[in-house]
Every structure is written in structure tokens, then in C-alpha cells.
Amino acid sequence: MYLKHDRPDWIDIEEQATPNLTIEDLMWCLTKKRPSILSPTLSQALVLWDSLKNNSSLVSRGRPLSSIFQDPSFVSKIDKDSFKWWHDKGLYRIGRFFSHSGPLPGQHFIDKLGLPVSEKLKFSQLHDHAQSLWDSDLISGFLTPYESKCDQDLIRKGNISVIYKSLAANNTKLPHMLAWERELNNDWDLSDWYKNYTRSIKGFVNISLIEANVKMYTRWYLVPLKLASMYPSTSSLCFRNCQGLGSMIHIWWECPKIRGYWNKVFNIVRRVTGCNLHQSPTIALLNGMLPQISKVTRQLILYIMTGARITLAAAWKKSTVSILYMKRKVTWIMEQEKRVCSMLDRSTLFYEIWEPWLKYMGIPYTP
Template sequence: MFNHLLTGDKFQAQTLMASIIPIPKPDTDLTECKNYRPISILNLDVKILAKVLANRLSVILPSLIQRDQVGFVRGRPATDAIRRLILLTAWANKTKTPSLLLKLDVKKAFDSLAWPYLKYTLQKWGVGANFMRWIQTLYDDPTAKIHIGSYTSPPFTIKRGTRQGCPLSPLLFDLALEPLAIAIRNNQDICGCNQDDQHHKLNMFADDITLFITRPLLSLPNLYLILQNFGVISGLTINHTKTEALSINLPHELTKLLSLNFEFQWNKNHITVLGIQLTKSFEQLYQANYPKVYSKISKLLEDWGKYHISWIGRITAIKMVLLPKLLYLFRVLPIPLKRIDLKKLEANLSAFIWAKKKPRIRVNILQRSKRDGGLGLPNLWKYYIAAQLTHIPFLHINNTSPLWVYLENSMAAPYTAESLLWTQMKHRPIINSPTLRHTLAIWDTYAALYNLQSPHTPVLPIFKHPQFIPGQQIRAFQWWRDQNLGRVGNLLTVRGPFTIDYLKENYKLPNSEYFRASQILHFVSQCWKQNTTRSTKQTYFEKWCVDGIPPLKAITIIYQYINSPKDILNLQYIKSWSKELNKTLGESDWKKIWDNTRNSSNNTILLEAGYKVLFRWYLTPKKLAHIYPNTNENCFRGCSIPGTMGHIWWTCPKAIRYWIRVYNMIFAVLNVNLQKNPYEALLGAPVQGVTRTQQKLINQIFLAARQVLARSWKSPAINYNLLKPKIDWIFVNEKLTSIALDKYPLFLKIWQPWIDYRFGGLLSTSILST
């Protein structure tokens, strides 16, 4: 169908029609149109074509768009923009340079772009005829209609702007905006920060444009003229009254003069860029950003606390809703965190999870991953460390390095940020950049603790390193750089450092390099002496540094690594169960228990039932007697034996009779004769010698059995008659879930033995309505 569009065919008018739903902004006057956010829904055929085109265009976009534009360009995160602006502010304060941060507000940017200008720009970028034809098809008389409640407006024609909800729109907008960026970059009368052949004055995330300006009396009029001319030809105009300005080291008289001539919002303390409050100094960033987010999270927790939510549901809400809010700050702000404030927030999270009651499970257990015997509650401090560590690979400069790295290097001169990273603290010079100082502090504290660094530091750069003085004259070592011999690891074999003979044989070492070879190999030998393991392997983190960029989901990878326990079986509930059940399982057995428990059911109630027993949630008579000394510690079923967790659940005579009946039921349902095993019945260990579908049904029966026993917790008897109705309830829930997930055949395969046993092979309509 899409190929036919190239021959002159068009989409039907209905296909190009968008549905717009206005979403009201909170705490605003809803009688004003400006207080609504329009959400546009496009036809799926249109989105598929747009996504195909976007995927193709995104591959070459980084080669067309300069690195000061980070919005929707592959490999350029928002962290690049924020860190660069923080560094520019630090540079201005260090050099006492009068400067100005200017955040431009583009009026209805994506909705105002003129189509003739967009077409002309794309042609100038060299977009091919077929690609252009597909784009023109998407913009061939599109229409939209507005839905408000039950009212739907008549269709109206769209004549400008890139289409909202279209995967291709942000990329087209970047290309359309780049001529403006080029004009600003090339205008020498718009001044910024010039460092090492790099000109830093423009910072963009799509239409979110922030400028760092020096000599504002000269720069602002020239900028104003460019913006005015660009608005005439493109349709994109600047809202001057909403444009924010923040003066840095500007004399009061000059600031007053500028405010009289340019009607910007002249802020005293900060401007907002990509949701971050950028302040005049590095030290003010924490107070301007974190307390507000902490306050919002605490208010959300207070509001959510009014609702009846399971404790697993509360942990899930923290992971899905609250963690992303914090992770954004952790990622984009390279600043120290006040541990005391984070502990207060974690206390609020704990109060929310336990509904302001005393916690039943230790936080170190909850914060383990589910694969390691926990529930995956985020450890906020470790997430912060993981997010801060993701900045480090970027310091190892290459052709795609973000612009903030060049600023870091200029402030670290005559060394480089990369070389300072691999320099011991005692040999490290004073560091001018506050962001680099913070990043290195994180590295110094946690590199050895989490085994991120090898003893012989193979990634250590030889040139511009404080401990290798000859390497400061980098031009003298051009031959070595051409041979890609710029790191310690490049000059090592499994036996140790290269020799001159090895270099002559494998690299054709010229006679002119003999002296420099002696210098370099001596330095490498000093590094090798620190390697007691005599291994040349790199850590996973060092491999990222060599690449100069972390992989996708780097924060998750680092967090999982640093959050993994050294001793996986060092859990109190493992020790207690092993003691009471008089059997010790190995690591592989416990991993099977954890995997089987977390996959036992899609139903949160049943999942909780499994974890409550595993984590020893329940208060036994023995435990109550420890808390309240005058309480009887014997089993409440009248057997005059101390009521430990193992006794109540397994060895009590009434519990033994109950579990015999449960196992007899399993035999009647599946014709499988199982040996009684508390690890299988209570803790969810996989049963040996059964099929996968049988295992899933056994899981459900055991889950139901645990729930029935828990309902009879303080009763003198266990009501076995509740078991079959409980399994029927699980059966109904599993069936409805399978239909919703389009997995009904698998459900039928699992539950057919129960259907045969309970309903004589027929699905009962009465049970479905239960």
C-alpha cells in the first residue's frame, strides 16, 4: 500500500483525519482554551508509515544536526544539555565573565511551522524524491476533529505545523530548526564561551532553546534580528514576554538597561530548562530542585495512603510512578545528594508500604531483586550512584562525544577529564570544574567497592596523564596514537607489558621512537606492578569507557550489579526455615523457589500469599511471646507444643492431617503421587518429576492451601472445606486473565485436570459467575 503512494495514489481523507482530545491542565481556569493540552490520535496506517520513515531518518540525523541539538537525535540524551549549561555557568563564575542564560519560548512551535518552508528545507537537506513523496502524502490535506465528552466537532483542515502524535514529526522539526541554529552559530556578533576551538552558546532540545550569551549588549540585538527574520520565513515566532533570562555576573546597571529594552522575564534566581531549575551557582542546584520533588512525592504518598492497596501494589506504585521522577534528577544533575533528605523520603516510602504500621519485613530484603529473594523495592541511594556513574564513560572522548566533555577538558587543562579519572587521588591536581569534581568523588568512593576498576587500570590513558610527564607533549607521540597505543591496556599481554622487541616485530617500531618506547614501557610497568592477579581482563565498566558511551539501560545494568548481594543466602528467613524444617537447601534450590514464587500467579492477592509465607510474615505464638512476655507461646490449636512458624504451618498434628488431604486431592486431580515436602508446599519449590503444566496447577493448589490455612490462623481447627471453593475462585480469575491476554488455550491445558475433577469435564457457568 505504501509503495502505491509513490505512483500518485493518496490516503483516503478519513485516514488522514486526527482525533483531538483536550486534557485540562490542573488548577487552572477551564473556561480558557489555553488551559487545555490537546492530545492527537492518528490513524494506525499513518503512524506505521511515519514510524518507518522516522526509523530511516534517525540513522542519518546525527550527521546532519550539530551536537548542540539533543532533542530526538539518536545517542543524545537530555543529560547532555543540562550538564553543558551547568558547566557554562560554572565557567562564567570561575572566570567572572558577565553572562546571560536565555530560555526562548517558541509560540506553539510544532503547530506553527509553515509547510512551504518545511518542504524547501527538506529539499536543501537532500531528502530524496521518494522519501519526500511519502512525507507529502502524510501532509496532503489532513483534517482533525475535536472530541469533548459526547460532543464531536465537524472536521476542519490543518494547514501548518508538524502533526502531533506522529513519530516523524520531531525529526522533521529538528531539520526545520537547524537553519536557525546555523545562523546563530555562524554569527560572530552573538557571543558565547569559546574554548579549544569549540563555541558554546546554543543549547537545544527540539523547540526548547537555551542560549548562553556573553557581551549581551552586542549579542541580544543581533539575536533578536535573526529570530525576527527566521519567524517571517518559517512561521516560528518567539514569545518575548514568556522568554526567561537569568543574569550571571552582570552589573546591576547593565541588567536594568537590558530589562528596559528587552521585555523578557528577568528572573533573579533560576530559569527552568527541561524541568530543571538552573541556578546562578552550582551550590544552589540541589536546593532549587530536590526539595520540590521530595515534597510532591510525599504529597502523592499521603494521597495514595487513603486507598486500600496491597503492599505489593504499593511497592509497584513506587517503582512505576515515583522512581522515574527521582531517576530524572539523578541522571541530569551531576551534584551531591544530601543523604539525610533521602533517608527521610525512604522513611515516608516505608510508612506508605506498611500503611503507617510497623514493618513486617526488613527493608534490605524488600530491596533485593525478586531473582535474589526480595521484592525489588528501589534502593534510592544505589540508583543515584548508578545514574551518576553513567556519566563516566562519556569522559573518554571520541568522535561522538557530547559537547560538555570538551568543556570539562578545557577546565581540566593541561590534563584531560579522562586522564584525571584514572589518576590516584594523591597525584591528582586541583580540579576547577564542580561537576567533574563531583563525578570523580563518586568514582573514587565506589569504583573499588563495586569492582568497576581493574587493579592494573587498562583503560588508563598514557598521554596527558599527570603521572606521565613526557606525555604532556602529545604531538611528540603521534606515531603511538596512530598505532592505537594510547592506553595501558593496549601495551599489555597475558605475560605483562610489551617489550621493545615485541613492538619491533608486531608494530614495526621505527628507530626514532626507541627513546619514547622506553619512557612509555617504564610507565606501563609501574601500572602493571599494581596487578597482583596478573590478569589483563577489563571489567564491564572499563569496556564501556573504551567505547566512550554506555549501553542502553546503563543505569539498570549498573544498579543490578551493585545491588546484587555478595552472599545470596545471607537472609534471615532462609536461616529460620532451614532450622525449623531441619533441611538446608543450596543456592540453586533457593533460586528455583524465588523464580517459581514470582511467576506463580498474575493475581496480586495470591502472589502476596506466597511471599507472606516465604518471608515469615505471620506472627506466631512463639514470636508473640517474645514480644509480649506474658503471652502463651504454645500452638493455638491446643497441641501444647511451642508455636513456631514451622510448627504452625507444617508439623502441628492438625496441619499434618490438613496437608495429607491436600496431597490426596492433588493425586485425585493429576494422578501424581507426590511426597510431602514443606519446601514445595509452603515455599513454592518446584516439584520434581511433573510436567510444566502440572507444575503450574500444583502451584495454584498450594497457593490456595496456604491461604486457607492462613484464614484459620488463630482458630483451633483448619477448615479444609474452604479449599475447593478457593481453588474455584483462582480458576475463575485465571480464566478471565487468560482471555484478556489471549492465552486461553494455555489456560485450558493447565486447568483441564481440575475441570475434569471438579466439573466433570464441563465448564460450569455457575462457577464463572462466582
């Protein structure tokens, strides 16, 4: 499931190592069917996914969203390349052949999709396999709420927030939440987590900026301590050579070689918005609750902090981080948001938010 219908480039890069499986297939297939060699980021993401899906009961019996063409008991009997019509119609997930009461009849596919006569033999093969799974009690006709959202062909605005809320609804804090709380010596309610996460997602119209915030929340970055847990021969010390333990909070906030950078970032926020914020990793990294200020000022601070984090990620192993580059990155964010706001007829709101930054940078505003 992708955030946009346009296929992101990173998916093609990741799937080069898995020529016979898509990233979607890797999520839903049996763990033992995955390739033994994957990129470090994809491998770690799947480790987190496996833990989460089992602990939170995200996947129902029989893995209904897995591809039927990756099921060995079915593929061994047929030539999967001959099922192009079914794949093009999105009928490759096992669950698409079931209702709550059992396998769907052929009339369902005739009425809904105009099943051509030439595909009736293929349907018989698919139906027989579905019936064998049902008779063996190997699959449930019910999807979990999470699976139901992922099974939607049409990606709707707000889906990520809905999925995140459904995950948090079981009153169980997710692993990344607990890890942040340990490092920040904090104990947030689930409602606080949801509010901060929602604020980060809803604050942007550009999808790449949403992605940057999600990566921080879910601790996606491979810091030295995480790399050392994956590869024991790798050092767990900070790669800026400060001899500190390379934890997430150290690399992003506590390392003495970047403390000056964050001092400058908060000073810029004060000069641009007039808000003298307390220097806190909760604000800098997780878009934590700000004092009682206007909505547009809060939004501008969110943009500035996001630009600061993107800049720090770009200078990942450097001992110094360019504040000039950070200003250019925030301006780049402004330009991206301007394009989208123009298309959505939100130019007035755009100027209201960005006016202080335009004045600070000495940039004339051109609608």
C-alpha cells in the first residue's frame, strides 16, 4: 500500500534485491519465504513489523492479504504467469476470494468484474484452492481492522492517521513509543502520542515531509546502537567520535558536537516567531506540545524543526552541521508547500504562515 498512486523510487531500489517479491509480498508472506539477503533498512523494518503484527494481532488466520501466487500449494499446480487478467484486476490476494461465509462463487466475479469466458477455467482453479483452504480451516473470512484498511485499493486522505489510531486503540503502547519514553525519561499517555503524531502528519501537504516525521516517530534511522544489535562486529559508539553511546537520543540531541547546532536552531525560532522556547528534545524531535501560541506560529515552528532534522540527517556523520544549509532547507520546504497550496487554493493561508520566515530571510513574496 503506497501513500500516492505514483510509485516512489525507493520501492524500485529496495525491490532490486527481491526480483520475485514486492515489498507488499514481503509484509504478508511467511517469514521463511523471504529472501535471506535484504537491505539493512528493509530487513530492520520487517523485524519491527513481525514483532508488531504478532503482539497487536494485526494479521488474521491464513494471512488473507498475502498473494495467492506466492502460496506454494497453489503455484506448484499452475503456471502463475497465465493469470495476468486476475493480477491486473487486483485479484491476487487470498482474501479477495472469500466472504465471511466461505469462498465466493463465480457469479460474484461475473457481476462485479465481468469475468470473461476465457478466464472461467482459471476461476475453477482458484476456487478449488480457496475451497481447500476453507475446508482445512486454514483461513478466516474476516479481516482485522488493520488488514481492512490495507486492503483498500483507493488510498484516501487520512488513512495513515486512521491506521495509527486503530493501532493505539488497544491501549498498548507500541515499541517505538516505549523506546522514546525510556530515552526521554517521559511517560506519555496514548492520547498524547496520538495528538503529537496527528499534529505532525496533518501539518503538511507535501508527502516527503510527512515521511520525514514518520521516520523520526518510528525510530527508522540506523543509529550505531541499532546497527550494533544487528551486526555485533559494528561499534555502538557515536560515529562523530565523541565516545558516547550511539543511541537515538544521543545521535539526534545529546551529542556534544551538535549541541551548538540546536542552540542556533532554537535561536532562529525565537528571532522568527518571537517565541522563546525551552530547548527540549520533545519539541525538536517529536513536535511536542508548544505553549499557547497561534496556530499559524505553531505550524511555522513545525516546519522549521522538520527542516532542522532533515539537515541533521543529511550531515549524519559530520562533526559540524551547517546552519546555512538548514535555512536553505526550510526555504525549500516553503517552496514545496507553496506549490501544493497554490494547487489547493490555499495561498492566503500559506502567506499567513510563512510571512515571518520571508521577512527573516529577506525574500519578497510573489503569489
